[in-house]
Amino acid sequence: MDNNEWANIEIMFLVKNCELLADREIAQQLSRMTGKNFSLEACANMRNMLGLKKTRGKKSVLTDAGKKALAEFELDKSTKIS
Secondary structure (H helix, E strand, O other): OOOOOOOHHHHHHHHHHOOOOOHHHHHHHHHHHHOOOOOHHHHHHHHHHOOEEEOOOOOEEEOHHHHHHHHHHHHOOOOOOO
């Protein structure tokens, strides 16, 4: 996904699943769900911008910036995938 804006629901999916899935798996799931082409790099870049730091393996650590981003997206219930 090159330079397209992420919908809030796509970001919520990434935040909620980054501890369970690898970036590649998140990209594949988002591509299937939305019909957009998400790349591994796009998911990794967005995860880093949200402050979600990957630890060794598939687990990630939610930093203060990541917690704030998650809280903002959970408050916005009117988001839809385009």
